[in-house]
Amino acid sequence: MFWDIERLYVGEGASIGNVKQAVEGELRRQGYVNVRHNDLEVAGNKGGTIISTTFPTIGLSARIFYQMVIASGEDFEAPKATVGGMAAFIRDLRFL
Numbered sequence: 081m082f083w084d085i086e087r088l089y090v091g092e093g094a095s096i097g098n099v100k101q102a103v104e105g106e107l108r109r110q111g112y113v114n115v116r117h118n119d120l121e122v123a124g125n126k127g128g129t130i131i132s133t134t135f136p137t138i139g140l141s142a143r144i145f146y147q148m149v150i151a152s153g154e155d156f157e158a159p160k161a162t163v164g165g166m167a168a169f170i171r172d173l174r175f176l
Contacts, residue, residue, distance in 0.1 A: 081152040082160045084167040088135065088147040094175040096135050096145060103133050106169055129153035131162050133170070 090096055103122045107115050112124030112131070123132040130152055135145040149166045151159035 081150065082156075082163045083148065083150040084163050085149075086147045086167065086171070088145045088170070090143050090145065091175065092143075098175060099135065099170065099173065100133075102173055103166070103170065106166070107131070127153075127158065128155075129158045129162050131159075131166060133166060 088099070090099065100117055100122050104115055104117045107122065107124040110126065112126045115124035116122070121132045121134045123130070125131070132150045134148045134150075136148070137145055147167070147170055149163050149170070151162040151166075153159040153162075
């Protein structure tokens with residue numbers, strides 16, 4: 081199991097819902113199946129790797145969240161690459 085936790089600031093023109101929609105779209109674009117988007121997480125699986133992303137506020141503010149990306153799988157390399165790739169995708173979102 082691998083994970084990445086970073087602080088995420090959501091700018092005035094966006095919401096955490098926009099981030100979740102972007103993550104869901106990226107998972108589908110990458111071929112993940114059983115993609116689910118609910119109040120707690122955006123998650124899916126592909127080729128034995130399961131990924132979950134969540135964005136708790138933990139009382140920081142309405143615009144500051146923790147971005148948590150977690151993946152596990154049958155080997156080490158695929159979940160590790162999955163976490164790194166999704167964390168970078170979120171970090172590089174233009175509307176943030």
